[in-house]
Amino acid sequence: MVNQDELNKWVSAIQKGDRIALSKAITLIESLKPEDRNTASLLLKKLVPNHSNTLRIGITGPPGAGKSTLIEALGLHIIQQGYRVAVLSIDPSSAITKGSILGDKTRMNKLSLETKAFIRPSPAGEHLGGVAQRTRESIWLCEAAGFDFILVETAGIGQSEYQVSTMTDLTILMTISGAGDELQGIKKGIMEWADIIVLNKVDDEKDLKAIASYKDLVVASHFAESRITGWDRKILKTAALHDKGIDLLFSEIESFKSRFSENQFIQSNRTHQLISYYHDLLKIKLLDTLISRPEIQKYIGETEKNLLRLEISPEEAADISIRFIFALFNNQ
Numbered sequence: 001m002v003n004q005d006e007l008n009k010w011v012s013a014i015q016k017g018d019r020i021a022l023s024k025a026i027t028l029i030e031s032l033k034p035e036d037r038n039t040a041s042l043l044l045k046k047l048v049p050n051h052s053n054t055l056r057i058g059i060t061g062p063p064g065a066g067k068s069t070l071i072e073a074l075g076l077h078i079i080q081q082g083y084r085v086a087v088l089s090i091d092p093s094s095a096i097t098k099g100s101i102l103g104d105k106t107r108m109n110k111l112s113l114e115t116k117a118f119i120r121p122s123p124a125g126e127h128l129g130g131v132a133q134r135t136r137e138s139i140w141l142c143e144a145a146g147f148d149f150i151l152v153e154t155a156g157i158g159q160s161e162y163q164v165s166t167m168t169d170l171t172i173l174m175t176i177s178g179a180g181d182e183l184q185g186i187k188k189g190i191m192e193w194a195d196i197i198v199l200n201k202v203d204d205e206k207d208l209k210a211i212a213s214y215k216d217l218v219v220a221s222h223f224a225e226s227r228i229t230g231w232d233r234k235i236l237k238t239a240a241l242h243d244k245g246i247d248l249l250f251s252e253i254e255s256f257k258s259r260f261s262e263n264q265f266i267q268s269n270r271t272h273q274l275i276s277y278y279h280d281l282l283k284i285k286l287l288d289t290l291i292s293r294p295e296i297q298k299y300i301g302e303t304e305k306n307l308l309r310l311e312i313s314p315e316e317a318a319d320i321s322i323r324f325i326f327a328l329f330n331n332q
């Protein structure tokens with residue numbers, strides 16, 4: 001536990017953009033120790049986010065599509081324009097060791113040398129959607145430290161990666177020629193929350209496979225409405241490894257930013273995200289708190305047996321369990 005004085009010093013170091021202080025703060029908010037949770041919430045309270053001029057960008061797509069490579073190229077481009085950029089890269093983590101299995105996957109060598117960049121890999125943990133449990137809070141901390149663009153790279157392992165779009169302003173879906181097959185079945189669902197689609201590894205504009213994939217994406221995109229009124233989903237070609245198409249990508253990002261800051265979409269979307277995060281947390285915590293009570297655990301165990309004996313349906317089982325929980329509280 002840190003004292004008030006230390007906490008204030010820490011807060012002001014973060015606000016001055018001190019990357020070591022920021023890194024320590026992210027480690028703190030990721031910690032599951034109860035005493036750390038307390039300090040983390042004090043720290044977050046002092047750094048309440050009110051950063052209307054930042055842009056939070058989620059970058060998702062199948063493994064190996066070139067997300068990290070693109071982030072390095074885009075990050076360098078952003079710095080050249082005079083901005084500061086933070087990268088939160090979520091590693092798939094092993095459920096057994098709880099550690100990150102691809103610890104060295106964030107190979108953003110050039111970007112990591114830049115003083116205007118901050119790169120932070122985090123293990124995904126058990127959270128669904130390829131985004132770490134505390135990614136939201138990490139984004140706020142980066143903003144408090146004065147970073148203008150926050151890029152979140154998702155783990156690239158599941159279909160529920162649209163989750164990243166619940167915590168960012170703009171979502172970029174990356175794909176490559178040939179990845180279409182596995183995306184086919186879920187294309188429409190994926191398209192709906194992607195604001196920009198990037199077909200990467202188009203090293204040669206004349207490559208027939210790339211031309212065909214690009215056309216497929218354009219057609220598929222027509223069948224999925226954009227989630228934002230007034231935004232036509234952009235489909236771009238890049239060769240991130242060769243720095244091709246990055247300037248165009250950044251100009252689309254900038255046009256998104258200026259347009260939707262002006263009409264307040266970014267602000268109202270963030271408010272909406274905050275409220276649904278509260279609802280999600282409420283549900284999870286409520287359930288955890290209730291289920292951890294021994295008398296409720298015992299009741300659930302007995303109800304499971306009745307269920308297995310086919311005496312009740314799963315729905316009845318859920319309903320009577322809820323009645324039991326209410327009765328328990330009414331009698332207290």
Ligand SMILES: Nc1nc2c(ncn2[C@@H]2O[C@H](COP(=O)(O)OP(=O)(O)OP(=O)(O)O)[C@@H](O)[C@H]2O)c(=O)[nH]1
Nearest residue numbers: 062063064065066067068069156201239240241242
């Ligand atoms: N030819 C070519 N290769 C590329 C391009 N962009 C990335 N690559 C290569 O593709 C491989 C995977 O790139 P990453 O950036 O690590 O891909 P990723 O999507 O971050 O992968 P995960 O994080 O593991 O999901 C690397 O060997 C890159 O050098 C490109 O534009 N052209």
Ligand SMILES: [Mg+2]
Nearest residue numbers: 067068105153
């Ligand atoms: Mg990567």
